[in-house]
Amino acid sequence: MKRITHLYASLLMLGVIGMAAAAPAANPASDYVTVKQTQFSRNGHAYYIAGANFWYGGYLGAGIGGDRARLVRELDRMRALGLNNLRVLAVSEKTDMKSAVSPASTAAPGQYDEQLLAGLDFLLAEMAKRDMTAVLYLNNFWQWSGGMTQYLNWFEGSPAIDPNVTKDFDDFMDKNARFYVNGAAQAEYRNVIRKIVERTNTVTGKAYKDDPSIMSWQLANEPRPGNDKATPAQKAAYIKWIDETAAYIHGLAPRQLVSTGSEGLAGSAQDSQLFLDAHATPRIDYLTYHLWPKNWSWFDSHKPDASWNEAIGKSRDYLQRHVALARTLGKPIVLEEFGLDRDGPSFSVKSGTRWRDRFYKEVFDFVADGAARGEPIAGFNFWAWGGAGRAANADFWWKPGNDFMGDPPQEEQGLYSVFDTDASTLKLIKQAAGRLHALERKAPSRPSTKPAAAVKP
Template identity: 30%
Template structure:
């Protein structure tokens, strides 16, 4: 009897610890409440960065130290959210070699990225596909269907959003990634609070329909699919923020053109938890001076922040911004001035509630010249820029603490 009592007591104790561990883990997921991000029932603000390259670099085990170095240096700079790719379709070092066929070694590289992010307490926004041909993207999905003899409606890539076979390929990829059990941590991605959010596709665009309706239907279908697999994590579209037909007067804020998305209607879909914007005034408004470009940026940020708070009633993240060294007249000082202005705007808007933070594009490690796109920042080398990034991290943390106090 004593053995049975002891055994029962031990079992209850283990069960309690197991449930406590599950509770602690579950409470660690970033959530939303109205227009705020929340973590452990307190407001969550952050400063973050993009490092799309992490899985690709980690697929070579001898290069994994670069992932670790960037995560360690970013954590030291107070950066707590990283956006990265959870896809590489076809081509070199592909994760998805062909529809439904995966390279386990590359998947283990993604496992490493997630486990290292967890180690350095950096949360991940993981994107599931790409609008562009880099790393496969929707062009690769359409080519797979074309090569399989699927009847497509056009010579372009917009069948990605409408063709049933192509949509099936994408849904299978979502299922595969979300249910992946990390070979290092033993935790399924869909159960890991290291993941802050899933992103449907990086910068969706549709030339066949500038109204935003085609992408809207696709977002609704795919968001529903993601949430049917994973209800714990947040979900966003991956949008740049271009306005469409649903609120015509907002088109005045676009940089002179549309791309087939509708910031309002696409983000109103209930399964989408927060809105995103990107901005590259040096590329979008090429030829205009710094004052004109910064004026655009302020209007772009303020209009989307206002719409997220009042129309969408969801929080927003500024998920991509930067200044390219390839632009005429570039200098480190001009980039630092640009980032200072953006960070100041983010902080000002965050004080009013409704924006979680910003993710600069992009942070890389030393010795990654092949990934240079003009926007790259090496924290250990670009000390003035690193100082500005760290200062923003401190300010956002201080504001978060101020909002948390009763």
């Protein structure tokens, strides 16, 4: 926070000068998170991500239908744990699908809910006060925020597919890949990108593209080329879409980073060459990957003792393979989603977290130990912060008007949320954040910039 004169501070307190009306001071380049070789840098020092997924942050910030008092408390609690980065949903699309959040920031092409966008303004302003940075994703491969299937509904007239209803995720993924080659959908997607990236924050008066608290723009949450049987044509379209969309965002916001939001190999048809080809473009500044041992049938929470060893072995291998891919491309990598359900298994806030804690410790040790060795590991965002949110219904499914939690409406509320009463998990998170921040204090960032081109194996 820059120092201001006593007179100006007094005027601000008296309300003579409104923040939104005042011309915001330009931020020096050092305020932005940048890439130095395989590391993040900020203000001349190494910068490690110790973060959470907080997809609903903008929803809490909305003046109508939100809960700004709760948002402030959640941010204070996360900051006290040492968290410095939040991954947040920037836009959502109105849909009739029952497993999607409502309301949505985009009611129809070109029609935006200003209250929800103002909620995102408020969130970013409050994060800046706490020296926290944001990763904002601009679309969703999955249906829980409308996402790509809703774009196809608008511009193809095809049904918005809800795989929670059809139970056919392979078909959903295959059909959703049409988004990348639909010209009208892509044109509207770019309109939305421009709308958000060039938006002026109504709280701070600062354009989003000029806000260093926005670390990265993300193309989408978990974009995939299709299902695991994606065709060569689908893979080529996916690679082209990543390169061209990232270039478009960089043209609008050249001082901020761009990432894909990829799950890694799980979101790349299990094809390491596809992951490398999709992320080799210099327009993608760093890599992401996600780890879901239960979702991928590695861990059986009904038989935790019997399935643990296999699950953690496969998890370690998955983590190591992605660090090797990052080393090949010469870019930092962030483990930006991972989680495990509660003991029982149960969705109740009263249930234990023994197995989750064991899993978190394994992941945190891998990240911190690798970063300390100089691996291209740039940090973590666990999934997800539930905080003070609580499930309202006996079946644990979300309905409009319920608390927002870390679990989106496509999942039972409490499945992967970390609550403010999960004392043992919170302790692990705080320790992990402390280990990464200790590395920041140990040495300045590396002097040279990221490589101009990536090298394939």
